[in-house]
Amino acid sequence: MALMTLLTRAFFLIPEREIRWPGWVLRGLQFAPIAAVSAVIVPEVIMTDGVLISSLRDARLYAALAGVIYFFVRRGNGQVVMGTMLVGMSVFLPLRLGLGW
């Protein structure tokens, strides 16, 4: 994974000569990160062991919802990623520890 960091961050810095890439590769590059993040998160939030969760008594749902709401309220202001995490966890922990959801 460290190699992946190095490879991607220095990708165009490695070769001495300019490389030309086909247009569709460069366009595709812009969609891949959001697709990857979404593909990892969504199943983690709405599924348990490969099955859609059937109960609404699940701390993850409310934590994610609170995170999304926080993000859009604060919209682009400073440390939104951190805030999304903290607000989400402040909903998650009481539900998980207090109610066992």
Place this chain on the structure above:
Amino acid sequence: MFLRKSYYQHPSFRAGLNDMAAIVPGIAAWGLMTGVAMAKSGMPWSESVLMALIVFAGSAQLAAIPLFAADAPMWVILATSFCVNLRFLVFSAHLREYMMMLPRAERMLSGYLTADLTYVQFVQRFAQGPGADRERMLEQQAYLAAHGGLNWLSWVLSNLAGVFLASWIPQHWGLGFAGMLGLMGIGLSLLSGQQNLGHAMRLLAAVSAAVVAVLAVSLPLKLNIVVAIVAAVALCLIVEPALAARQRREA
């Protein structure tokens, strides 16, 4: 690069440190939570420490956590971190013009150290492009070295602290979920960030990837992630020209 006197004695080295120092608390808190989430994912302690020391890519680390927890094979984890990191390809293509006069090894080190915030603040500060003269180049590289270096230091230290702290936190608290929420914040930023793509296309990428990942969840080896990324990117590549053509007709 930091060993070069001409860099750390340059006034713009200080400027880089100052700009980065303003964001250190956020990076450190995030690194801490990511470290806790990594250690709670069930990966061996030694691997968590190694990851904290060398990977230096928060979103890729967060994305890898559920994959490690599910015992996904290494190539799936690597493919996923590559995709999450693809934005850096775009950054590095842009930074190329600023750095081509440097030796390759230094270019690679600078590239490795240039994460999202360093890139953003660097290109904001030096928006007028690379300098033609040596002095200008020195100013830019000194700034980049200071900013990226301090970012690396705060990430690695806080990440390590998280890995060590994790052993005092009981498993059933489910703190690993904090990593998911952090990644969700990154995803939402990607969705609403200012790039040269419309919101609609990014939303389409996110929704289609999510749907495919859920539908294909029974695939072994966490292949649903890889399939979802490929499907979403392909769909966007097909839809985008059509959408652009329609917009042109309407305009």
